[in-house]
Amino acid sequence: KKSPTTVPGPKPWPLIGSMHLLAGYETPFQAFTALSKIYGDIFSIHLGSAPCVVVNNFKLIKEVLIAKGADFGGRPDFTRFHKLFGGDRNNSLALCDWSSLQKTRRSIARTYCSPRFTSLQYDRVNNVGEEELDSFLAELSRLPHGQSCDVKPAVLKVCANMFTQYMCSTSFPYDDQDFQKIVRYFDEIFWEINQGYAVDFLPWLLPVYTGHMKKISHWATEIRQFILSRIIDKHRSTLDYNSQPRDFTDALLMHLEEDPNMNWQHIIFELEDFLGGHSAIGNLVMVTLAAVVKHPEVAKRIQNEVDTVTNNGARYPNLFDKAAMPYTEATILETLRTASSPIVPHVASRDTEIDGHQVNKGTIVFINNYELNQGKDYWEEPALFKPERFLTASGGIIKPAHFIPFSTGKRTCIGQRLVQCFSFVVLATLLQHYDIRAKDGVKVHPGCVAVPPDCFKLVLTPRK
Numbered sequence: 266k267k268s269p270t271t272v273p274g275p276k277p278w279p280l281i282g283s284m285h286l287l288a289g290y291e292t293p294f295q296a297f298t299a300l301s302k303i304y305g306d307i308f309s310i311h312l313g314s315a316p317c318v319v320v321n322n323f324k325l326i327k328e329v330l331i332a333k334g335a336d337f338g339g340r341p342d343f344t345r346f347h348k349l350f351g352g353d354r355n356n357s358l359a360l361c362d363w364s365s366l367q368k369t370r371r372s373i374a375r376t377y378c379s380p381r382f383t384s385l386q387y388d389r390v391n392n393v394g395e396e397e398l399d400s401f402l403a404e405l406s407r408l409p410h411g412q413s414c415d416v417k418p419a420v421l422k423v424c425a426n427m428f429t430q431y432m433c434s435t436s437f438p439y440d441d442q443d444f445q446k447i448v449r450y451f452d453e454i455f456w457e458i459n460q461g462y463a464v465d466f467l468p469w470l471l472p473v474y475t476g477h478m479k480k481i482s483h484w485a486t487e488i489r490q491f492i493l494s495r496i497i498d499k500h501r502s503t504l505d506y507n508s509q510p511r512d513f514t515d516a517l518l519m520h521l522e523e524d525p526n527m528n529w530q531h532i533i534f535e536l537e538d539f540l541g542g543h544s545a546i547g548n549l550v551m552v553t554l555a556a557v558v559k560h561p562e563v564a565k566r567i568q569n570e571v572d573t574v575t576n577n578g579a580r581y582p583n584l585f586d587k588a589a590m591p592y593t594e595a596t597i598l599e600t601l602r603t604a605s606s607p608i609v610p611h612v613a614s615r616d617t618e619i620d621g622h623q624v625n626k627g628t629i630v631f632i633n634n635y636e637l638n639q640g641k642d643y644w645e646e647p648a649l650f651k652p653e654r655f656l657t658a659s660g661g662i663i664k665p666a667h668f669i670p671f672s673t674g675k676r677t678c679i680g681q682r683l684v685q686c687f688s689f690v691v692l693a694t695l696l697q698h699y700d701i702r703a704k705d706g707v708k709v710h711p712g713c714v715a716v717p718p719d720c721f722k723l724v725l726t727p728r729k
């Protein structure tokens with residue numbers, strides 16, 4: 266066997282490493298693609314003093330995520346990650362290092378947060394989706410129609426209630442002040458974790474960020490108190506340990522009794538992690554609406570599909586309509602492709618190799634899925650927004666193997682089925698009832714599925 270070679274890459278400067286090479290790009294991933302043209306599809310880069318490796322093609326990405334998934338099960342040790350999770354990022358499902366506890370947490374979550382098409386849970390997702398639509402439409406009807414208005418809070422609230430109803434059998438009135446505040450804090454956090462900060466790699470900048478870090482801890486603490494007082498306390502008092510769990514919250518509480526490795530903190534953090542998923546979906550819906558506004562023909566086609574399957578609005582669209590509404594589904598996939606949400610960086614948990622190159626324990630590995638989503642080698646006319654690319658001639662959905670918006674392997678996204686269910690229902694229902702446009706433009710952010718908590722406004726016009 267040949268001995269491993271070192272990974273090529275730019276020579277780091279003192280203190281900042283090669284961070285200056287990321288400047289001037291809208292997302293670091295654009296910089297990674299540019300650097301891959303110089304150093305090759307795998308290159309090393311120091312960010313601050315942290316050694317990183319970037320993998321830029323599908324073959325290498327599969328090697329990291331699938332073939333050697335067990336060698337790359339860690340996550341970076343950023344201070345911000347600790348602040349979000351009660352001082353310890355290992356409380357978080359997405360930001361923890363791999364462990365047997367993580368395996369347990371993922372397996373409890375999978376039944377509920379990754380329901381199969383034919384399962385009872387899928388029926389529940391569908392029912393919850395439909396039940397929440399009345400109050401969503403009531404909220405939209407209260408917005409000033411024909412004028413620019415903030416649609417995001419209503420979209421986030423319907424997603425939040427779909428999640429709390431599905432996972433905790435609880436939903437909240439839209440005018441509940443505490444609920445509004447918590448939905449906002451979740452959204453602030455979602456925007457926050459989607460930002461790259463120099464301080465992640467340059468910890469000596471921390472004193473400058475003291476106020477910011479305090480703010481993050483405050484949001485997370487308030488969310489946790491809300492979950493405890495408004496969700497968990499009630500569940501505990503009505504839980505029957507001899508029956509089947511009513512929902513994800515029951516399953517977590519029952520697990521606490523059975524598994525000595527689980528503690529009370531784990532339960533709260535796991536629930537918080539999953540409830541927080543609603544912000545990702547709300548933001549994805551907003552980014553999809555931005556695309557729809559820019560491409561009115563896309564809106565028309567979605568409206569045609571939804572009108573046809575619902576007999577011209579005789580009922581709401583539901584998950585079992587998905588097969589008959591491939592263009593709507595393809596629009597969400599095209600939004601995921603063009604938004605290109607980053608894959609959370611992985612970290613080598615032991616000394617290992619990628620493609621014959623030595624990669625030492627502790628190295629941060631960036632997966633350049635921006636290149637997979639936008640590269641000319643992978644797509645025809647990648648810069649165009651074309652949902653049709655996901656449609657087969659016979660009207661089915663086709664996803665190329667290199668399209669991995671939710672990643673793949675050991676740490677793949679657990680929420681992807683819920684994303685595909687709830688974003689579909691919310692988008693289809695909104696367009697079933699409203700034509701949408703924007704007076705002041707719609708700003709989205711490349712390499713990111715998040716839009717800022719206070720984002721672009723939309724004009725809603727009732728269709729009938």
Ligand code: HEM
Nearest residue numbers: 358359542545549606608609671672676677678679680684
């Ligand atoms: C727009 C929507 C979403 C996108 C694009 C997305 C994408 C991703 C990606 C790329 C990862 C990283 C996988 C890796 O490191 O290899 C991830 C991890 C994860 N996602 Fe999602 N996600 C979305 C929504 C959700 C939702 C709604 C939930 C929960 C209900 C969720 C739960 C998780 C969890 C728990 C992880 C961590 C898994 C682990 O590290 O073991 N995600 N997601």
